[in-house]
Amino acid sequence: MQNTHGVAHAENTLVDRRLPPDLREAALKEARSLPQIMLSPLSISDVELLAIGAYSPLTGFLTRADYHRVVNEMRLADGNIWSVPITLPVDREQADRIHAGQKVALCEPDDHVLAIMTVEEKFEYDKRREAREVFRTEEDKHPGVARLYQQGEVLLGGPIDVIDLPTNRPFMEFRRTPAETRRVFAERGWKTIVGFQTRNPVHRSHEYIQKVAMEIVDGLLLHPLVGETKSDDIPADVRMKAYQALLENYYPSNRVLLSVFPAAMRYAGPREAIFHALNRKNYGCTHFIVGRDHAGVGNYYGTYDAQKIFENFTPQELGITPLFFENTFFCKKCGTIVSSKTCPHDASYQLAFSGTEVRRRLSAGEALPPEFTRPEVGQVLIDGLKGLPGWQNGDGKK
Numbered sequence: 001m002q003n004t005h006g007v008a009h010a011e012n013t014l015v016d017r018r019l020p021p022d023l024r025e026a027a028l029k030e031a032r033s034l035p036q037i038m039l040s041p042l043s044i045s046d047v048e049l050l051a052i053g054a055y056s057p058l059t060g061f062l063t064r065a066d067y068h069r070v071v072n073e074m075r076l077a078d079g080n081i082w083s084v085p086i087t088l089p090v091d092r093e094q095a096d097r098i099h100a101g102q103k104v105a106l107c108e109p110d111d112h113v114l115a116i117m118t119v120e121e122k123f124e125y126d127k128r129r130e131a132r133e134v135f136r137t138e139e140d141k142h143p144g145v146a147r148l149y150q151q152g153e154v155l156l157g158g159p160i161d162v163i164d165l166p167t168n169r170p171f172m173e174f175r176r177t178p179a180e181t182r183r184v185f186a187e188r189g190w191k192t193i194v195g196f197q198t199r200n201p202v203h204r205s206h207e208y209i210q211k212v213a214m215e216i217v218d219g220l221l222l223h224p225l226v227g228e229t230k231s232d233d234i235p236a237d238v239r240m241k242a243y244q245a246l247l248e249n250y251y252p253s254n255r256v257l258l259s260v261f262p263a264a265m266r267y268a269g270p271r272e273a274i275f276h277a278l279n280r281k282n283y284g285c286t287h288f289i290v291g292r293d294h295a296g297v298g299n300y301y302g303t304y305d306a307q308k309i310f311e312n313f314t315p316q317e318l319g320i321t322p323l324f325f326e327n328t329f330f331c332k333k334c335g336t337i338v339s340s341k342t343c344p345h346d347a348s349y350q351l352a353f354s355g356t357e358v359r360r361r362l363s364a365g366e367a368l369p370p371e372f373t374r375p376e377v378g379q380v381l382i383d384g385l386k387g388l389p390g391w392q393n394g395d396g397k398k
């Protein structure tokens, strides 16, 4: 089927926009004569994810019809589900020098050309409308909305051909493309795989959720997001060490694959939960865990809004089955991790810490109870956060 992005695709077929070596040299030469567009960190990560097929069926940045239908209906123009607009914004001055039909070079700092884009369309868009529909707020206190308001006024849409992946790609040993994770799953004989998205350390309640899911599938893809996040999120290198400490001590190695998801956070809450699920389908997952306030920020989304949004789609059309979990916690009376679905006791038995309290303790070098965080993980966090700005003074705020 030919879709509006100009490339044929069948269901669940991976897009690969990386140019083969024999075409790469010529493209690099051509790129030197094209107008250059300097990419933001968000767009750089989008180029990587488009290149490797994590955003399949997208082959580039959204054109007008796709953009509007994604914003309004969470679908591409051809009807495929897509919840977050993947756009390439430029300022008006730059847009005036580019016309539809021409090619441009997409660059990262130091004039390193990442890709050639064929600009099929350039178009204006309504930022407030996008904010309202995608982020459910027009407030610029929301980090995703703030970024949207700061970006260029014109969008360029069209397919990209990728010459090089971005230079800054930490955690190389944990970077696997969707084709590679699918291959690992096949080699291990896993037929059903649950994906777990995270931008936080895995505490006992997350471990519980993962292991409950692991009881009904063959394997777990622990898939931490390592692209740009808010400055007060725990740095990705500290998180990676914490995941490794957890897996080494508490998970069967033949049932888990730790790999990084090089996306930036958009903080679009419910819409980003759908987006994260679609991405993980491309990585080969059959199931995806959606917990409380997935991809949320502040108080912009209801605790279970990111689960409710899945009611708009069937698992068949999504191509991946969401698994919903309630808030889980250690109950002193039950003596184990539970949720309100499985524990009859009142809140006084709950061992619960607010995010602020967890931060305060880690900043002060105080251990968290083993019922809350595995000691090996807690130690990695305390060591890793020592001396980082905003963490060392123990006021818990940042």
Ligand SMILES: [Zn+2]
Binding pocket: 331, 332, 333, 334, 335, 338, 343, 344, 345, 349
């Ligand atoms: Zn209980």
